[in-house]
Amino acid sequence: DTKQKVALKRKIAIVPQTMTLDRSLTARENLIFHAKYFGISKQQRDTNADELLKWFGLKERENDFVKSFSGGMAQRLMIARALMHKPKILFLDEATIGLDPQSRRLLWDKIMDVNKTGQTIFLTTHYMEEADVLCDRVAIMDEGKILALDTPANLKKMIAKSNKVETVVMEAKPDFIKDMKKLKSERFKQEGNHLFLYSEDGKTLVPKIMDLAAKHKVGVSGINMDATSLEDVFIHLTGKEFED
Structure with missing residues (x-):
């Protein structure tokens, strides 16, 4: 029912591969607007925004418009926004696609930091090295079917x-x-x-x-x-x- 759907949405967060930030708003405004949508109190959303902006290395750019951000900065802000309502599960869809190697590695570090806090993350990626570095368990899929599911080390032992x-x-x-x-x-x-x-x-x-x-x-x-x-x-x- 509707109540269950609302409750479920509060427990998950999705970061799509396309940029969905409001480019006419600042970095901080994007986070605050998201938190308001989930009914988070002003004090809590300000606290969450401060923590996440600092954590993702965006604190000094919090009052800059998103349209001035690089691809890597925008991607970090999208993940920060997804974490504003403290979801139980975070879905990342091709989180590093289109990023230069340096920005990709930086985002890897941030994703691993998030995971170390106990955050459950589902990551879809076309970069096999990325799956090897970031994931505890990997599902290899082809045409919608899971062909294998195991740790990266065990998968590599298959051949x-x-x-x-x-x-x-x-x-x-x-x-x-x-x-x-x-x-x-x-x-x-x-x-x-x-x-x-x-x-x-x-x-x-x-x-x-x-x-x-x-x-x-x-x-x-x-x-x-x-x-x-x-x-x-x-x-x-x-x-x-x-x-x-």
């Missing part, structure tokens, strides 16, 4: 326990590829002249790859070894590259 070895060759000769697939690994993947092997001990593969390259007279322009990423898991589960 390899530790390393991804990338070999960049001048020419991907069929016989060389055939022998590469015979090497002991959990998985092999080819993307043009970029060859990937996933193994618990990637270091032991490097000399074997070089031996095979010499045997088949294949030029190697580089070998890189990285830890398996959530993007690798996404591709493994969906069979397609991650889309923006």
Whole structure:
């Protein structure tokens, strides 16, 4: 019923990926207006606004109009506004999309600070590194279906326990590829002249790859070894590259 809907709205807050601040108002006015909507007393909304503006590094700009804010500042203010009524659950939809790397990292720090207070956060993101850094549990979805749900560490163990070895060759000769697939690994993947092997001990593969390259007279322009990423898991589960 209506009372239940009103009660539910008081317990949640949503920060959409599009900017919904009133650009004709100041930063502080945006927060105060939001708090008034939820019936928060003047004393409490002033206190909340002071705390959140300071917390998100916007106190010195509280009386500036939002239209003068950068994308990163506006995004921080949107999260601050969402927290004005002390919600139980905070939903962040693509919170860092369109931000430069520095602004994105700053917002990551603020999101982690909010989470450390005990705030429950649901985050949707296309940035797999972001999910890895910020989330305790990650659900990988494709076409509206949850394909896997676990901690980032456990998800990455699904396809390899530790390393991804990338070999960049001048020419991907069929016989060389055939022998590469015979090497002991959990998985092999080819993307043009970029060859990937996933193994618990990637270091032991490097000399074997070089031996095979010499045997088949294949030029190697580089070998890189990285830890398996959530993007690798996404591709493994969906069979397609991650889309923006």
